[in-house]
Amino acid sequence: xxxxxxxxxxxxxxxxxxxxxxxxxxxxxxxxxVYKRLNGLSADELDAKRSQAVSSFLExxxxxxxxDDSDGIERVFPFDLIPRVIPKAEWVIVExxxxxxxxxxxxxxxxxxxxxxxxxxxxxxxxxxxxCPYYRKEIIGFDVPQDIYIHICxxxxxxxxxxxxxxxxxxxxxxxxxxxxxxxxxxxxxAFPKTYQSMEVCSVxxxxxxxxxxxxxxxxxxxxxxxxxLLSPGVYNSAYFExxxxxRQMGIEIVEGRDLIAIDNYVFMRxxxxxxxxxxxxxxxxxxxIDPLFFKNDxxxxxxxxxxxxxxxxxxxxxxxxxxxxxxxxxxxxxxEMIKFYLGQDPILESVPTYLCWRExxxxxVLENLDKLVVKPANESGGYGMLIGTxxxxxxxxxxxxxIKENPREYIAQPIISLSRHPTFxxxxxxxxxxxxxxxxxxxxxxEIVPGGLTRVAxxxxxxxxxxxxGGGSKDTWVLKN
Amino acid sequence: xxxxxADNLYWMSRYIERAESITRMVEVNQSSSLEFIxxxxxxxxxxxxxxxxxxxxxxxxxxxxxGQFLFFGSGFPNSVKNCFLYARENARMVxxxxxxxxxxxxxxxxLFFQSGQAEATFLQNPQEFFQKVIKxxxxxxxxxxxxxxxxxxxxxxxxxxYLERADQTSRMLDTLTFQKHEPTRLDLLAVLRSxxxxxxxxxxxKGELSMTNVADYLLFSRDFPRSIRFSIRxxxxxxxxxxxxxxxxxxxxxxxxxxxxxxxxxxxxxKIVMSNGLHQTIDDLQRKLINVGQCIFETxxxxxxxxxxxxxxxxxxxxxxxx
Numbered sequence: 087x088x089x090x091x092x093x094x095x096x097x098x099x100x101x102x103x104x105x106x107x108x109x110x111x112x113x114x115x116x117x118x119x120v121y122k123r124l125n126g127l128s129a130d131e132l133d134a135k136r137s138q139a140v141s142s143f144l145e146x147x148x149x150x151x152x153x154d155d156s157d158g159i160e161r162v163f164p165f166d167l168i169p170r171v172i173p174k175a176e177w178v179i180v181e182x183x184x185x186x187x188x189x190x191x192x193x194x195x196x197x198x199x200x201x202x203x204x205x206x207x208x209x210x211x212x213x214x215x216x217x218c219p220y221y222r223k224e225i226i227g228f229d230v231p232q233d234i235y236i237h238i239c240x241x242x243x244x245x246x247x248x249x250x251x252x253x254x255x256x257x258x259x260x261x262x263x264x265x266x267x268x269x270x271x272x273x274x275x276x277a278f279p280k281t282y283q284s285m286e287v288c289s290v291x292x293x294x295x296x297x298x299x300x301x302x303x304x305x306x307x308x309x310x311x312x313x314x315x316l317l318s319p320g321v322y323n324s325a326y327f328e329x330x331x332x333x334r335q336m337g338i339e340i341v342e343g344r345d346l347i348a349i350d351n352y353v354f355m356r357x358x359x360x361x362x363x364x365x366x367x368x369x370x371x372x373x374x375x376i377d378p379l380f381f382k383n384d385x386x387x388x389x390x391x392x393x394x395x396x397x398x399x400x401x402x403x404x405x406x407x408x409x410x411x412x413x414x415x416x417x418x419x420x421x422x423e424m425i426k427f428y429l430g431q432d433p434i435l436e437s438v439p440t441y442l443c444w445r446e447x448x449x450x451x452v453l454e455n456l457d458k459l460v461v462k463p464a465n466e467s468g469g470y471g472m473l474i475g476t477x478x479x480x481x482x483x484x485x486x487x488x489x490i491k492e493n494p495r496e497y498i499a500q501p502i503i504s505l506s507r508h509p510t511f512x513x514x515x516x517x518x519x520x521x522x523x524x525x526x527x528x529x530x531x532x533x534e535i536v537p538g539g540l541t542r543v544a545x546x547x548x549x550x551x552x553x554x555x556x557g558g559g560s561k562d563t564w565v566l567k568n
Numbered sequence: 569x570x571x572x573x574a575d576n577l578y579w580m581s582r583y584i585e586r587a588e589s590i591t592r593m594v595e596v597n598q599s600s601s602l603e604f605i606x607x608x609x610x611x612x613x614x615x616x617x618x619x620x621x622x623x624x625x626x627x628x629x630x631x632x633x634x635g636q637f638l639f640f641g642s643g644f645p646n647s648v649k650n651c652f653l654y655a656r657e658n659a660r661m662v663x664x665x666x667x668x669x670x671x672x673x674x675x676x677x678x679l680f681f682q683s684g685q686a687e688a689t690f691l692q693n694p695q696e697f698f699q700k701v702i703k704x705x706x707x708x709x710x711x712x713x714x715x716x717x718x719x720x721x722x723x724x725x726x727x728x729x730y731l732e733r734a735d736q737t738s739r740m741l742d743t744l745t746f747q748k749h750e751p752t753r754l755d756l757l758a759v760l761r762s763x764x765x766x767x768x769x770x771x772x773x774k775g776e777l778s779m780t781n782v783a784d785y786l787l788f789s790r791d792f793p794r795s796i797r798f799s800i801r802x803x804x805x806x807x808x809x810x811x812x813x814x815x816x817x818x819x820x821x822x823x824x825x826x827x828x829x830x831x832x833x834x835x836x837x838x839k840i841v842m843s844n845g846l847h848q849t850i851d852d853l854q855r856k857l858i859n860v861g862q863c864i865f866e867t868x869x870x871x872x873x874x875x876x877x878x879x880x881x882x883x884x885x886x887x888x889x890x891x
Contacts, residue, residue, distance in 0.1 A: 144679070145672045321660050334664035345572050347871070356571045358720060358810070358868040 090125035091132070091516050092509065101249045101506040102518060103170060116173045116566060123281045124168060132167075135277050136511065139165055148269050148327055163266055164559030166510045169274060170521065170541040171285070177537060177565045180243065180251055183435030184525060185533045186425060188239050191258060191412045192529065193428040195235040199226050199408060209427055210420045214444070217495050218417065219465055220259075220410020222373060224380070228397055230406040231304045232530075237404040238297070238368075239527040240264075243435070243539075245506035252436045252503070253421070254522065257467070258405060258412040260370045263560075264293060264526050265328035267540040268335075270562040287564040288537035293526070294335035297368075300530030301336075304402035305365040313362060315341045315355060317369040317376075319387045324555075329370055343371075348391030353401045366402045367392075373407050415464040415498045416442055439501060443494040452499040453490065456483045459499040460550075461490070469553030476502055505550055508561070510543055520544045522552050523563065538563035569665075571869040574724045576658040577665060578864070581712075581728030583655035584674075587648045588705035589736035589762075590620070594638055595698040596761040600754055609634075615746035619739040622646070635694070640687055648701065649681045667715035670708060677704045723806045727864060730806070734799035735857055737763055738850045741786050744779060745847040756782050763794045783846055784838035796853065797833040803860065804830050810868075822863035829856050 097105050104117045113121045127135075143149070143162045172180075197204050198215060199222075205212045215221055240261025242254040271290055275282050298314065305312030318329040320342050333340035339355065346364065347354050354361035369376060375385040380393035395401045411417055419440040422433045441448040441459070452459060461473040473486045490497045507518035525539030541561040542552035552558040597616055604612050613634050617623040625644055626637055641647045656678040663671055680686050680700070690697040712725060740762045744751045756777050760766040763786060772789075773781050789795035804826045808815045811823065818824040832853075841849045 145675060146668070321657060326660070330660070330663040339570055339573075340664060341570060342572065345570050356869075356871060358569055358571055358574050361871070 091127060092121070092125050095509060095516050095518070097507070097518060099247075100504055100518060100520075101245060101247050103245075103506055103508040103521065104168075105509075116171050119281055119285050120169060120171060123278060132511070135167060139167065139273050139277065142273055143269070146269075148266070163554055164545055165266075165270060165273070166543055166545075166559055166561045167274075167277060168509050168511065168516070169278075169562045169564045170508055170523075172538060172563065172565045174566050174568060176251075179434065180525070181535055181537075183251070183253075183433070184241060184527050184535060186429065186431065186434050187241060187253065187256070187421065188236060188527050188529055188533060190421065190425045190428050191239070191256065192233075192235050194424045195406075195409060195412060196230075196233060197428070198411065199228065204424070204427055207427075209423050210417075214416055214420075214495075215411065218411050218414045220373065220408070220414060222408035222411075224393075225397075225406075225408050231306065231399070231402040234304075234529055235406040235409050236412060237300050237304070237406075237529050239529070240524050240539075241527065243523045243525065244438075244503060246503050249506060250436060252438050254438060255415060255418055256412055256421070257524075258409040259372060260325075260405070261524070261526065262325040262328055262370075263524055263540045263542075265331040266560050267526070267536075267538070267563070268293060268331070270540075270560060274562040282564075285564065286567040288567055290536040290538060293536045294332060296528050296530075296534045296536070297332065298336040298338070300528045300534075301366045301368050301404055303530040304404060306399055306402060307365050312365040313355075314366040314368065315339045315346075315364055317341055317343070317346070317367050317371055317389075319371050319375070323370070325370065332368075338368075343386065343388045346389040346392070348389055348395050351391075351395045351398045351400055353389065353392060353395045364401060366404065368404050373410060376403075376407075410465075413465070413467070415440070415462055416444065416495070419498065438503060441499040443490050443497040443499065448499075449490065449494055452497075453487055456486060456499075458502065460502050461486055461497055461499045464496050464498055469551045469556040469558075472551070474502065474550065502550070505544075505552075508541070508543060510545070510559075510561075512545070512547075517547070519547075520550050520552065521561070537565035569720050573662050573665060573721065575865065575869050576662045577721050577724045578728040580655050580658035580662070580674075581725040582732040583651040583658070584705055584708055585729050585732035586646060586736065587651035587655070588702055589732070589740075590638055590646070590648055590651070591698055591701045591705075592764065593620075593740065593762045594635055595694075595702075596758050598635060598694065600758050603754065611748075615743040618746045619743045620646070635690065636687070639690060640681075649686070652678050652681050662721075665716070665721045667711060669715055670711045673704060673708050673711065677701070720810065723810050724868075726806045727803060730799040730802040731857055731861055733794060734796050734803070735854060737786055737794050737796055737799070738854055738857075741783060742847060742850045744782070745850070751779055753777060759786070765792060765794060768792050779846075780838055780842055783841065787841065787849075788833060788836075788838065797830075800826060800830050800833055807864075820863065820867040822860050822867055825856055825860050825863060829853065829860075 095111065097107050097111055104121065105111045105113055140162060143165065149162055194204065204210050205215060236258040238261060240257040240263065242257070243251050244254050245251055267290060301314045302312045315338055316329055316333045318326060318340055320326070329340055341355055345355050347356060347361070353364045355364050371387055374381050374383065376388040377390060377393040378385045378388050379390045396403055396407070418437070419442055422437055425431055425433045441452050443449045443452055452461070457475045457478065459475045463471045473482060505520040505522060508521045509516045510519040512519070521541050521543045523539050523541050525535055528534045541563045542558050543561055544550060544552045545559045546557050549557065593616060597613070601609060601612050614623065617626050622638070622644060626634070629637060629641065629643055632641065637644060639648045644650070656674055659666060659671065659674050686697065689700070709729070712722065716722060740759050744755060744759060747755060756779065757766065759782060760769050765785060769782070769785050772785065785792065785795065787796050789797060792798060804815060807823050807826060811819045813819040813823065818827055
């Protein structure tokens, strides 16, 4: 262990994905081949592989946009060459847990927008649901196509100090990142072909096909080949690359609001040959923006009249309207109850203990212990607006105290979990950096998960925030076949 | 295909062709300008600036080097840097229509201009810079011929390329009519070279370099790919292959206009043009070509009911017809 790229590597007190500590640092068996290959590389070879990866991303325009960034609009999502490896046995359990979870979330959404049994039986407080900004009372009683609400779900998983997988949050609106997963894999196969082959890694390439099948499953016109489109907010959206990538891989049109037109409760796209009826819209646009007439705003991104066509059943949307309720971090706290209530099962994957500032008892505890907790806004994404107690100043804590008291419903707190770490190439050499995992779950005729997901890594030293907008990068994730 | 996608492909090609034309023009004129002392320089460039409608904007930016203005001037909407920015923005919206090679080439030239590397190369080694830009455009055109299907989208790209090319050639020719004096040998050669036509011209006219011959060649050559007649014929062919209507007939206003322009260049000769006035003829042609562009948009992008009520249309033409 004391030579090569990993010579100065220390696991410290963290749970490390690649090594365990038993008097000395030892490589875990499922990482042995990766370790040998990387450790044998010279610094020059490594640099060459890294710059190859970066220029490949840049040339292909695999970029994302950071809002409010003055130094240029597009950036390459930093990519780390050390793959994360997950043994089959671990993955099988994670997969079962994710399937259980998406089932429960869908049953929950169906219930909320129909009989609301879970509220009537007092398992989830009614007030919580009704005050969620993404709760859409407009669709109460509406039967969504195939009775599925969340067709594409990205749940973020972390591992705690013991290595236990836990769900950190669910993204049931428009989770992004799957294009990086696919591009990362393409690059790794080029950079380390032999290692990849010899480790027998599960392929992820089927994702676009599975996604298209999931979308086609929703078509209101089953008599003919469904016309599916991907609705994007446009070229300035941070995930635009992903939108074109997926549309291209599926062979469907990528449209913007102005390409669609609703006439007499049907939706059409404008083509050079005239109007063509659209059956399924994979929309990468939040509810608020899809129809300015229905959601009463002056959004120019959406399609006036789309919601009428949707409610008449003439066009399907993926994900359905109203799924943001499942993203709410207050709702998140009740997922274990949902699993018991709807499925009669115990949750396979743990959740992170969550204090709801909305509850007086929890709030008092949070206010007393701000320096030990992480406080998150209930309805933000991208890692914005968080307070990490241990790394905060007194001023920031006072600021948060004020905000929590002002608006307790909008804040939750969790104990700070020291995410597992993974060896990562940094300027100083190979260092341990915190990682999470975002798998992508597809719910169509069946529930399908491409093995693994996008491993996100916090590149800044000691940082626990992995979001790309906060200086995070990504790794390829290798789930082993055996 | 999606109407907007057709529109994006059309504009992507137009901007690339425009960038190439401007580059060729500056390359040629910069070498000619070496024959002049510095005081006479602004007079030398004036006809060129006039022909590309940049004269007024340039004069607001005194003290800028003309090359830097035409390539990088942020205040000049058609600077080569801006052309590549717009071309790439359009391409970004239709990446699924392009081959990976096409995208990579376009993205690389865009990054080259954005990084400041372009400006440095331009200052240190202008020749290398010109070659790089021109080569990009040629490689891109080669790739679009060789790596994607020649389907509907490809036709819209061709329409953009040839409309722009006809327009640019007519502008190059027009510089001769903006001269304060009779065009000199040097002026005539500069125009031919801006259109890469000097060798082909010599072969046809065996050295009889005159204003009439130059105008005749650039307007009416049957087979020179940058002549106005050649470009108009390509526009006509592509429009008819989009609609399926045989050439010589028309099913929309764009086809009618281009058909009448084609008849004009097919059945006029240079004597008539010179007696009517070269500038007048060029001006009429340019106006017709702008109308053709507008009619393509109305035919293939707008819906019939939006034509009548322009204000109700949510689909406003985002990219103005330049100049």
